[in-house]
Amino acid sequence: MGTHAVEQAAAAEQTGAGAAARPDSATRTGLLIIGASQSGVQLAVSLRALGFGEHITLLGDEDHRPYQRPALSKEFLQGTVESESLIFRSNDYWTEHNVALVKGEYIVRIDKDADGSGVAHSSSGKEFPFKRLALTVGARARKLEIDGGDLDGVLYLRNADDALALKARVGDATDVVVIGGGFIGLEAASSLHKMGKNVTVLEFGPRLVGRAVGEETAEYFLRAHRSRGLDIRLGTSARRFLAGDGPVDGRGAVSGVELQDGIVLPAQIVLVGIGVIPNTQLAEDLGLTVDNGIVVDRFALASDGTTVAIGDCANMPNPVPGSTPGERIRLESVNNAIEHAKVAAYSLTGHREEYAGIPWFWSNQADLKLQIAGLCNGYDQTVLRRDEERGKFSVLYYRQGRIIAADCVNAPLDFMAVRNALAKGQNIPAEAAADPATPLKTITTDR
Ligand SMILES: Cc1cc2nc3c(=O)[nH]c(=O)nc-3n(C[C@H](O)[C@H](O)[C@H](O)COP(=O)(O)OP(=O)(O)OC[C@H]3O[C@@H](n4cnc5c(N)ncnc54)[C@H](O)[C@@H]3O)c2cc1C
Numbered sequence: 001m002g003t004h005a006v007e008q009a010a011a012a013e014q015t016g017a018g019a020a021a022r023p024d025s026a027t028r029t030g031l032l033i034i035g036a037s038q039s040g041v042q043l044a045v046s047l048r049a050l051g052f053g054e055h056i057t058l059l060g061d062e063d064h065r066p067y068q069r070p071a072l073s074k075e076f077l078q079g080t081v082e083s084e085s086l087i088f089r090s091n092d093y094w095t096e097h098n099v100a101l102v103k104g105e106y107i108v109r110i111d112k113d114a115d116g117s118g119v120a121h122s123s124s125g126k127e128f129p130f131k132r133l134a135l136t137v138g139a140r141a142r143k144l145e146i147d148g149g150d151l152d153g154v155l156y157l158r159n160a161d162d163a164l165a166l167k168a169r170v171g172d173a174t175d176v177v178v179i180g181g182g183f184i185g186l187e188a189a190s191s192l193h194k195m196g197k198n199v200t201v202l203e204f205g206p207r208l209v210g211r212a213v214g215e216e217t218a219e220y221f222l223r224a225h226r227s228r229g230l231d232i233r234l235g236t237s238a239r240r241f242l243a244g245d246g247p248v249d250g251r252g253a254v255s256g257v258e259l260q261d262g263i264v265l266p267a268q269i270v271l272v273g274i275g276v277i278p279n280t281q282l283a284e285d286l287g288l289t290v291d292n293g294i295v296v297d298r299f300a301l302a303s304d305g306t307t308v309a310i311g312d313c314a315n316m317p318n319p320v321p322g323s324t325p326g327e328r329i330r331l332e333s334v335n336n337a338i339e340h341a342k343v344a345a346y347s348l349t350g351h352r353e354e355y356a357g358i359p360w361f362w363s364n365q366a367d368l369k370l371q372i373a374g375l376c377n378g379y380d381q382t383v384l385r386r387d388e389e390r391g392k393f394s395v396l397y398y399r400q401g402r403i404i405a406a407d408c409v410n411a412p413l414d415f416m417a418v419r420n421a422l423a424k425g426q427n428i429p430a431e432a433a434a435d436p437a438t439p440l441k442t443i444t445t446d447r
Contacts (some may be wrong), residue, residue: 028117028130028131029057030052030054030056030132031133031348032059032128032132032133033057033136034059034060034133034135035138035279035313036060036103037069037337038069038311038337038338039136039138039311039312039338039341040066040311041058041066041089042337043308043310043341044058050345050346052348054131055098055099056097056099057100057130058094058099058100059101059105061106062103062160065103066087067086067160068088069158069159072159072160073184073191076167077166077188078191078195079167107128107282108121109121110133110282112133114306115306116133116306117129117132118130118133120133132307132348134344134348135282135294135310135313135314137313138279138311139158139277139313139332140277141157141162141273141274141276141277142274142275142277144272144274146240148254151241151243153173153268157273166188166269169268169269170197170269173269174197175198175200175266175269176189176198177200177257177265177267177269178200178201178271179270179272180201180204181207181208181209182209183212185273186208186225186365187364187365188273189201189230189365190225190230192271200230200267201230201233202238203232203233204236205234208225213372213376214379214382214395214397214407216382216395217370217393217407220393221368222234236260237259237260238258238260240258241256241257241267242258243255244268255268276312278313278314278330283302283313286304286307287304288304288307289302293314294309294314294315295328298317299346299352299353299354300340300343300347301347308344310340310341311340311341312330315328315330316331316340318375320359322402322404323375331359333360334361335360335361339355339356339357339359340355343355358423360372360373368409369409370409371407373415374405374419375404376404379404380398380400381397381398381399383396385414385434385435387411392409392414393410394407395407396418396430396433398430402427403422404422406418413440416441417440420441426444426447427447428443429443
């Protein structure tokens with residue numbers, strides 16, 4: 001692969017791999033990827049695998065080398081993995097593959113021409129000229145705007161800095177209140193409980209994990225977490241956060257959470273996990289269509305026909321075979337970031353390949369290893385498979401007699417069987433699936 005000396009030097013400097021000159025602003029990178037995380041990294045890697053010969057700039061606002069987020073609420077928080085193991089690729093990889101990795105630059109404005117080329121401007125005043133643009137800007141934590149929301153110790157968990165801030169406070173804390181009973185809230189709550197903290201989870205809704213899973217799975221998690229020692233309160237929200245004695249770093253430190261009914265829970269840490277908001281400002285400013293994310297077609301192209309947008313920030317046609325025509329979806333998962341990046345890489349190299357495979361997701365909470373295959377929206381029947389003795393639990397979702405998804409807890413074989421069946425367009429008849437002793441792969445049928 002040919003490399004451009006100036007850009008190589010720039011990549012080396014930006015990644016810290018060596019000292020050299022800054023990129024010449026007259027040098028137009030072949031592709032500017034804004035957002036250096038799961039989907040941006042995968043896009044660069046997939047493009048090189050497809051033989052994309054142009055220079056790539058992978059730019060992000062974080063000061064860290066691109067890293068994997070899932071461990072932030074699990075192993076990294078618990079201190080069972082080193083931060084180095086979360087890094088996607090070495091500096092040498094980027095240099096060898098002619099990718100300039102730019103850290104710590106936040107893009108505030110983009111000027112773009114009809115042919116897809118343009119210049120991105122960062123908050124520090126730098127310019128990044130490009131031939132093509134990819135938006136992999138992800139999503140940010142939704143803020144809880146109540147009294148005391150800016151107190152020291154009221155935290156969020158979206159990126160490495162958030163995780164470091166949380167870890168730094170854990171040692172001195174006895175009581176933690178987690179606001180939000182979604183995946184991130186439950187993962188972090190489980191980790192903090194394992195670390196010896198008294199953890200209370202407040203969930204505003206009537207059940208855990210919102211609409212991402214069906215009622216049986218939500219109920220299973222509620223009971224499982226309670227039996228493992230988490231204090232979970234449904235239908236409850238915080239009215240305000242209370243400050244303790246004296247300011248810390250110019251602000252007060254949180255000491256408790258007052259609930260809507262006036263009850264006060266002690267808390268030296270409040271972790272808010274109430275969902276994310278896709279980062280769409282740049283796309284809106286560019287005049288791209290935005291609707292719960294940057295609207296893209298089946299080939300990951302935004303409404304201007306040249307910019308690609310993928311991962312957590314993108315709203316795409318539902319890729320599941322057999323889904324309602326015209327249905328759109330925005331997914332927040334590692335698997336989606338990877339598969340969507342592959343679609344975009346094909347687009348950028350002049351191919352037309354649609355999303356391959358079936359969306360899947362995992363979430364590890366204490367000893368509960370949840371794997372979800374497919375999307376359960378619109379199901380009209382469920383089949384429960386429960387093996388109390390082995391701690392296995394699966395819910396299979398059906399629409400008009402056909403399997404569309406499964407939630408599997410500590411049941412990887414069920415998960416694999418459903419994922420494979422969905423990928424091959426096969427069915428797993430509901431009547432036969434109810435017996436947990438029957439391996440699902442043995443009862444899979446062709447259409
Ligand atoms: C704590 C945690 C645990 C998770 N656990 C799981 C799990 O168990 N399983 C799973 O499947 N998924 C999990 N996820 C979700 C998964 O990590 C995301 O779906 C994935 O990271 C999405 O990748 P992305 O590249 O689309 O977006 P992001 O990872 O959000 O990356 C976007 C990047 O763009 C940067 N950026 C945004 N705007 C700008 C700008 N204007 N200029 C420069 N840079 C910008 C952001 O700072 C960020 O670095 C978890 C996420 C978190 C936070």
